[in-house]
Amino acid sequence: MSTNKVRVRFAPSPTGGLHLGGVRTVLFNYLFAKQNGGDFILRIEDTDQTRFVPGAEEYIFNTLKWCGLEPDESPLHGGPYAPYRQSERKPMYREYAEKLVQDGYAYYAFDTSEELEEMRSTYKTEANPSPQYNHVLREKMRNSLTLSEDEVRRLLSEGAPHVIRIKLPMNEEVTFTDLIRGEVSFHTSQVDDKVLLKADGMPTYHLAVVIDDYLMKITHAFRGEEWLPSAPVHVLLWKYLFGLENMPQWAHLPLILKPDGNGKLSKRDGDRLGFPVFAMDWTDPRNNEQTTGFRERGFLPEAFVNMLAMLGWNDGSGQEIFTLDELVKSFSLSRVHKGGAKFDYEKAKWFNSEWIKRLPIASYRDTVKTFFDAKGIVVDDKFDHVLELVKDRCTLLSDFVAQASFFFQNPVEIDINAVKPKWDEKKQQFFAELIRAFELTPQWQHDDLEKEFKEMAAAHQIKPGDLMMPLRVMLVGGKFGPGVFDIAALIGKEATIARIKHALGLLS
RNA sequence: GGAGCGUUGGUCAAGGGGUUAAGACGCCUCCCUUUCACGGAGGAAUCACGGGUUCGAUUCCCGUACGCUCUACCA
Secondary structure (H helix, E strand, C coil): CCCCCCEEEECCCCCCCCEHHHHHHHHHHHHHHHHCCCEEEECECCCCHHHCCCCHHHHHHHHHHHHCCCCCEECCCECCCCCCEHHHHHHHHHHHHHHHHHCCCEEEECCCHHHHHHHHHHHCCCCCCCCCCCCCHHHHCCECCCCCHHHHHHHHHCCCCCEEEECCCCCCEEEEEECCCEEEEEEHHHCCCCEEECCCCCECHHHHHHHHHHHCCCCEEEEEHHHHHHHHHHHHHHHHHCCHHHCCEEEEECCEECCCCCCECCHHHHHHHCCCCECCCEECCCCCCEECEHHHHCCCHHHHHHHHHCCCECCCCCCCCCCHHHHHHHCCHHHECCCCEECCHHHHHHHHHHHHHHCCHHHCHHHHHHHHHHCCCCCCCCHHHHHHHHHHHCCCCCHHHHHHHHHCCCCCCCCHHHCHHHCCHHHHHHHHHHHHHHHHCCCCCHHHHHHHHHHHHHHCCCCHHHHHHHHHHHHHCCCCCCCHHHHHHHHHHHHHHHHHHHHHHHHC
């Protein structure tokens, strides 16, 4: 019995902010690893030097940290299979590529990008809009299959720029079992001779993923469904290099789709429809373009992760709220959907409101405070109490500002129109007297205030209900918020009286 | 164009030969609350289409349609 420890990896290329779908791939990797007592590895796929973006790698680490999905091994955390950055592993890829050439599974190709372009345009027809560098066209190109041995040797020794391409068999069926989709097969005649090693000596994804998965002893490989069409190349590479019996088990995850129409969710969709797509704020260093993330929008990591888990997976019980630990226990690949799921921002917000309600405020008090700081609102020691009072009406952490700022400062705006239509001299007199009574109130307590208020209403022969809304608007600024005497009690005698006076001024 | 993958309410989805086809989000109504929420009770809304197989298909099979992904010296 093989008792190989489960090892999974997330292998992003550091080209920008981490997208929803990327984080979900991380999550499924993480859940699967932890459930099986395995390791979760973060490997940086930075083989495309032209797409290097400073800060992107650090962003990925920070995102995983915020989500609570820390890798066991990574460029940052280290580990026995270092380095975890493909650019730092560059020398080892060439060896494997050369071996493939020697074994007849790959070949050198000397075609320039102009020549490739020319090939594509000359062979492009209506019936075949994108000609592939495949078993038929490779006969017409400049490669070690068409050139003489001497010529190839000469070109190589002269240092002529070249790539190494896989030589796909002409007539084979490549079949493998996907953990989510079951048996999947491709005919090799439909797949092209993918570049394995680029002219700059860097591997392409296709080569690197196979070699690194082997070297890092990856047992299960999860990735987005967009990779499915190139899976046969990877399977073939495993067969040629390390043996199919050592190949990790593949699982191609369904895509997260845009809410309107169809298609993969992109950052642009978020901009267009007004919701975040990246996990955290991202500033593109190339053009300073800013993109807001779920974190800065006021999402709790618990909610973000929970919401992501339910996009394409469920445990069949109807339960929707899960802690990370519960997810680790319940997760199973067999219950992951095959079809893509449209992202629904309304539902995402619902998850957040649920988590705001069930988490103790201590776990997000500091984050909420940053939203107050950003608005320049100074909070005081009743902050926790206030948060507790208004948490049920907040969907995002940023909502606390609108729901609670009046506890710490006078309302910025007073919705005087909410009381004006029913305002009259009797009420004016009532509040004038209420001020005097409040000034003399020895005990500034909820029950005392309410009692006093109601007795005075009775004395003035006004229904308390007709007076509550005006008082609320005076204290809060609008028709919302917790119990009005809770508010008065909490903001204190001085502020209460001052706000009533101020509003009275506006009303007369 | 080709290949691959997919298709249960508006969205996330359970179910899987016989069901009133769960549940959640959103929407609507009502209750609670002298506000707004929370909470509670209801409501509208669904098996892409066509053939089979079967006593019976949303479920199994085959087509069709539609959608998506890929089709780079990007991942």
